[in-house]
Amino acid sequence: MHSKRFAQFGCGFAALRQSAILALLLAVLSTFTARAQLQALPDKDVRRVFFGEGRTITVLLRNPGASPVEGDLRTRLYQASSATAMPLGEAPWKKLTVLPGQTVLESATLTFPSIKAETRFVVQWLEGTNEVIGTTEVLAYPPDLLKNLKPLAGEDPLGVLDPQNQLKPLLKAATVECQDLEDTTLEDYHGKLAIVGPFQSRAQMREGLPNRIKALAQKGVAVVWIQPPPEKRQALKPSFYTVPEGKGAVVVVQSNLAAGLAERPQAQLDLIYFCKLALAPEPLGLPNPTINDTRP
Numbered sequence: 001m002h003s004k005r006f007a008q009f010g011c012g013f014a015a016l017r018q019s020a021i022l023a024l025l026l027a028v029l030s031t032f033t034a035r036a037q038l039q040a041l042p043d044k045d046v047r048r049v050f051f052g053e054g055r056t057i058t059v060l061l062r063n064p065g066a067s068p069v070e071g072d073l074r075t076r077l078y079q080a081s082s083a084t085a086m087p088l089g090e091a092p093w094k095k096l097t098v099l100p101g102q103t104v105l106e107s108a109t110l111t112f113p114s115i116k117a118e119t120r121f122v123v124q125w126l127e128g129t130n131e132v133i134g135t136t137e138v139l140a141y142p143p144d145l146l147k148n149l150k151p152l153a154g155e156d157p158l159g160v161l162d163p164q165n166q167l168k169p170l171l172k173a174a175t176v177e178c179q180d181l182e183d184t185t186l187e188d189y190h191g192k193l194a195i196v197g198p199f200q201s202r203a204q205m206r207e208g209l210p211n212r213i214k215a216l217a218q219k220g221v222a223v224v225w226i227q228p229p230p231e232k233r234q235a236l237k238p239s240f241y242t243v244p245e246g247k248g249a250v251v252v253v254q255s256n257l258a259a260g261l262a263e264r265p266q267a268q269l270d271l272i273y274f275c276k277l278a279l280a281p282e283p284l285g286l287p288n289p290t291i292n293d294t295r296p
Contacts, residue, residue, distance in 0.1 A: 037065040038098060040125040040134025047138045048265040051112040057123055058107045059136055063098040070097045071133075075108050076124040085122060088113065093125075112140040141265040146174040148272050152193055152279060153177075159194030159221070161186070163204050166261050167195060170268075186212040189221065193275055197226025198258050204228065218246030222278035224271070229255045240274060242281045251278040269296040 041060040049055045063069045073093040078085040093108050112121060123136040149158055149171070161181040162168050171178050181189060181196075196213060199205055205228065206212075217223050240253045251274045261267045273296060 037069045038063055038071045038127050038133050040136070041103070042134065043136055047136060048269075049112060049138060049140055050143050050263075050265055051115050051119075051140045052143075053111045055110050055112055055140075056107050057110055057136060057138060058105060059123075059125060059134070060103055061096070061098060061106055061125075061133075062103040063100060066100050068097055068099050071095070071127045074126040074129075075110065076126060077110060077112075078122040078124065079113070080120045080122050088121075090126075112138070114142075115140055116142055139265070144174040145265060145268040145272070146170055146176055149174075149176050149193075149275060152272075152275050154192050156191030159186075159189045159191050161194070161196045162198070164198055164200055166198055170261060186216045189216065191221065193222045193224075193279060195224045195226070195271070195275070197224075197228075197253075198255060198261070199226070199228035201228050202231070213250055214245050217243075217248035217250050220247035222248055222275070223250045224253060224274045224278050225250055226253045226258045227255050242277060244281060249278050249281045251275075251281075266296075272296075 039062045041062055047057060049057075061071075072095050074090060075093050076090040077088040079088055080086075094106070096104075096106065098104055108123075110123065119140050121138045121140055123138060124132055125134045125136070127133050152158075153176070157177045157179040158171065159181050160167055160171065160178045163182065168178065168180070179189060179191065181194065186194075194216065196209075213223055213225055237254065239257055240251060243250045243252060253270075253274055257270050258267055261271070
């Protein structure tokens, strides 16, 4: 028992040590200089993009001074690990005038190199030749994230009802075998995992679809049901929730969490999480501030 606790402590200490090293690394990359009037404000969340060219990264720029600032701005990109940061390149960005006390939203187009797994990058925002005014953390991903649905579906094809044809091309690119449930009835699907949606509107859903989804779950199929965008004055609902049905369960997901599946890694990560949740539902409980959220 003591050895197990010691191992858990050791793992936790190692993770804490890596986190501390990364925080120190980011602090070095975002070295503050009192001479800089223009500031790139920190983000609340880490940005997520797929690797490749033409990735847009937005940044809030603030002039806290009492006079206008004319900035000749540049970007510098680093690939970061737990202990090192490898410079990948620097490029001119734009010339910008920011009025006293003004905060403006700007965007830069960057290229992230090919990677095989989640990789952390740091964007330095520079004024002039080498004056760092802030940094932005970015997590980049390969485009085949949805390949992680393969082991969840098991030996049978993944069931997909995708009237907008948003999901099927992504599954094909990730070589995930699927069964198009538009070509058959839901009752004829004999796999273990099905995704229903996204939908453009409620009118796009077939009559009696809720009952058919319920019957599918009662047979033991795990179902992720992505809702259409809400109509005006629709009752307030959770962003996602689980409904047990017989031998299976349905995870009901609001449309905003699945928006932009082709462009947003977070939407694909969330979809994988919802599929796992449908296969192994978790009981609701009070939040515990000492435990990290396991959702990506």
